Amino acid sequence: MENGKFAINRDKLKKLMEDNSAWVFFAGHAPMKDLSSVYPFNVDKNFYYLTGIEEEGCILLIYRSGEEYHEKLFINEDNGEMGKWIGKNLTQGEAYGLSGVEEIDFNTGFLCRLREIIAEKKLTRLYVQGGKEEPKRPENEQFVKEFLDMEILDSLPAMAKLRVIKEPWELERMEKAISITKDAFEAMMKNSSPEMYEYEVEAEFDYVLKKNGVFDKAFDTIAASGKNAVVLHYSKNNCKAVKDDMILVDAGASWKNYMADITRTFPLSGKFTDKQKQVYEIVLGGNKLIEDYIRPGIKYETMNEKLIDYYEAELKKIGLIETRDEISKYYYHKVGHFLGLETHDVGLVEGMELAPGMVVTVEPGLYIEEWGIGVRIEDDVLVTEDGSEVLSKDIIKEIDDIERFMAENRR
Secondary structure: OOHHHHHHHHHHHHOOOOOOEEEEEEOOOOOEEEOOEEOOOOOOHHHHHHHOOOOOOOEEEEEEEOOEEEEEEEEOOOOHHHHHHHOOOOOHHHHHHHHOOOEEEEHHHHHHHHHHHHHHHOOOEEEEOOOOOOOOOHHHHHHHHHOOOOEEEEOHHHHHHHHOOOOHHHHHHHHHHHHHHHHHHHHHHHHOOOOOEHHHHHHHHHHHHHHOOOOOEOOOOEEEEHHHHHOOOOOOOOOEOOOOOEEEEEEOEEEOOEEOOEEEEEEOOOOOOHHHHHHHHHHHHHHHHHHHHOOOOOEHHHHHHHHHHHHHHHHHHOOOOOOHHHHHHOOOOOOOOEOOOOOOOOOOOOOOEOOOOOEEEEOOEEEEHHHOEEEEOEEEEEEOOOOEEEOOOOOOOOHHHHHHHHHHHOO
């Protein structure tokens, strides 16, 4: 059954649980947008990882007493007539079907039931995301205030340890997100032209996602033409490109809560200028260098160090820098991050070594403001037993491939 995946995740957590501890996970709530509407709901990813449920207001409790482990799910009560307006809440049967949690109650009695369990089982430690100092979400913050007499600890380190290694079914979801993202990038290349507005290019991406049943992007799309591409998190997407502009598009689909994160930079005209080619080839070389370097056992931080070594040599060759310190003028971020249930996924700790099952992005970039050129090339890479696999290898990135594809497929 589908819910078996999430039961296995809960079993993994139980192996990390201390005696006399209770772990609480909130699905969360959508914040208010104005007096009459709310923002789209985005489920807490730790809650989802353990339950497979995406309904706001639900709560998962797992506790250990001696060698006994118990799990209990608290869901919303039947919303009656409101169901005609916003849809019916999950039933207990539906919640079990999704999660595999057998003990299910309504969330209106959660605090009282938890206090009873703490007293009955003599539990002394309470784990919640963010712990006592940084409870992160409003639900966590309010919850912490109710139990200040207990030792309150952060559940995130344990969850990060679990989530950083992907199961085959998780990789399947990520590969599906990447496949849809590939189709969307091809649509942008096919249907772009000089002097388009950035939002017109973005619209091609959005259309492909919706056509494939994707209603939640991994993050807000960056579609930065010309000089806008030197701004790392540019997201206005409201400028009109000019004749020879490239456009840097950083975008990704989300499939069943698992993310793709891809960046490609391509010329809206279909042809790179000589100066653009020069910068692009340096970035592409860095992209390939790091992808080839990734393997189990290497320290995460050394990927960025290796890229900077490469940039030092290449940027000196073209006369852009004289010293290593000048690299930061043109490259001012890290070469990647973990990817999974979140675009910037949990898992990274200082000194960490890469291990099989981890998925990282590889996204070198160069941002040369005085030339009006920004290039970033980003792939999603799986660490394997003996090296790495570029999950996004089918999304073209060679200059010749991009120019040929655009020449053959433009309207």
